[in-house]
Amino acid sequence: MAVSVTLPALGESVTEGTVTRWLKAEGERVEVDEPLLEVSTDKVDTEIPSPSAGILSSIKVAEDETVEVGAELAVIDDGSGDTEAGQEPAPAQQEAPAPEPQEPAAAAPSTESEAPAPAPTADSAQGGGSAEGTDVTLPALGESVTEGTVTRWLKEVGDSVEVDEPLLEVSTDKVDTEIPAPVAGVLLEITVGEDETAEVGAKLAVIGAPGASAPAAPKAEEKPAEAPAPAAEQKPAPAQPAAPAAPTEAPAETEKPAPAPAPAKPAPAPAQPAAPAPVPASGGEGAYVTPLVRKLASENNVDLGSVKGTGVGGRIRKQDVLAAAEAAKAPAPAAAPAAPAAAKAPKLEASPLRGQTVKMTRMRKVIGDNMMKALHSQAQLTTVVEVDITRLMKLRGQAKDAFAAREGVKLSPMPFFVKAAAQALKAHPVINARINDDEGTITYFDSENIGIAVDAEKGLMTPVIKGAGDLNIAGIAKKTAELAGKARSGGLTPDDMSGATFTISNTGSRGALFDTVIVPPNQAAILGIGATVKRPVVIDHPELGETIAVRNMTYLSLSYDHRLVDGADAARYLTSVKAILEAGEFEVDLGL
Known part of the structure; x- marks a missing residue:
């Protein structure tokens, strides 16, 4: 049955709204109350949620078009009737994976398993394989924000997560924020690694039902082919435990699958995560600093060159700047009597907007x-x-x-x-x-x-x-x-x-x-x-x-x-x- 999505009343004197962005495309599946599009009025910018679960079969109002309250914006096929053909391909594709010997066991619970089926090799770098469950996507984090960088994963593949529990940290050109888990379950797959940038709406991870196991077993048997490299260098380990830190790339990929193939290799694995930590020597000059952090540092008179970042790759986070500002306040009273005569002008940094032509928000x-x-x-x-x-x-x-x-x-x-x-x-x-x-x-x-x-x-x-x-x-x-x-x-x-x-x-x-x-x-x-x-x-x-x-x-x-x-x-x-x-x-x- 077709469900109509209309523009709701968004305030006492609001009579119309402009569609600024569609968060879903025609043919995509949406869940109840999942953000469907963004609408701007003369009072406020807001998201319009989906009134029903199903397939977005038709978009009636394009981006930048203005319509009155009550106008039809889109049509969703909830699957209870045969009004849309958008769900017909599912049974046809469901037959194709049948000959696959490895997938049916993990794919049986869902009728949408055909989409992730060919994905294992594409996402193998994250150690998750192709997983089935609820997708974690990058939400809209502001009117002009189109992408974000994953700065840190707070959970690993195989960890249990609760609803709204912080799952990862994302940095944009406006704000650093945590992305919560949309459902409770087990983190089956991570599709965007740390320091990687993804667009709004991109798939970041997959969360399976509680009690589900991460489909990493097929991966674990493929990865050991690359794992022997650190194994061959394990002989000098007794003389100097820090020696395995040399291979900084391979341990990052083999760290999570390592426990599955053999119990003998987990020993060096725990020691390897410490290797990336010493890499950033300073967070001020070399590490990327978001505009929000720069602004915060400027307002608090914090020298970024003297701040040690605790983020991924030594990145300076807003918490680091706030901590430095608080630390600077402690000795301030002692120096106060000598300071009144010398009032320093604030340090002003050139704005990144200089020389730019940008679209008006x-x-x-x-x-x-x-x-x-x-x-x-x-x-x-x-x-x-x-x-x-x-x-x-x-x-x-x-x-x-x-x-x-x-x-x-x-x-x-x-x-x-x-x-x-x-x-x-x-x-x-x-x-x-x-x-x-x-x-x-x-x-x-x-x-x-x-x-x-x-x-x-x-x-x-x-x-x-x-x-x-x-x-x-x-x-x-x-x-x-x-x-x-x-x-x-x-x-x-x-x-x-x-x-x-x-x-x-x-x-x-x-x-x-x-x-x-x-x-x-x-x-x-x-x-x-x-x-x-x-x-x-x-x-x-x-x-x-x-x-x-x-x-x-x-x-x-x-x-x-x-x-x-x-x-x-x-x-x-x-x-x-x-x-x-x-x-x-x-x-x-x-x-x-």
């Missing part, structure tokens, strides 16, 4: 289209005020340790600004409103759903804190940390990105004093938070009168749609936010 196009739409459809301008947040920063300093222990999240200044902005929106509804152009009406919202602009790796994303006006400082801090983490890890859902009635952008987190931020579509205003800077300010002291003191100062900028918001409205709103922040009456929320 879908996320970048969406951001650009939204910003142009906003500028062309609104009369935007910006008003700025200066705020003294000295009292607020002192309260935060007193409460942050106890707050982190009690609530489980760090107390940054951001929740205070969100709280003040939400409170002021209740008193100034014109700022928390929307113009309905088609109807010629204005909607004044009865809730404060505040979008938080996040600088993520894929681009600027704006997840939404729903009902921010009803949350206290702890609730806002937890929700902000949760959404920011999901934005940077790629875990945002369409619901996380929709429904904002007002937006806050903290450009000061990167050192900007203030910015003329652009109002998002369907909103009336956006608040920009500048950097907090200590500087001398004239204050009116109750006893000393006018005097100069060092204060924590910041700028707040409000960009707004002048069709709905007048300059006086913007000034009144900013003055209310300023008053709330300068009063700093957050003791109850902080438990002080």
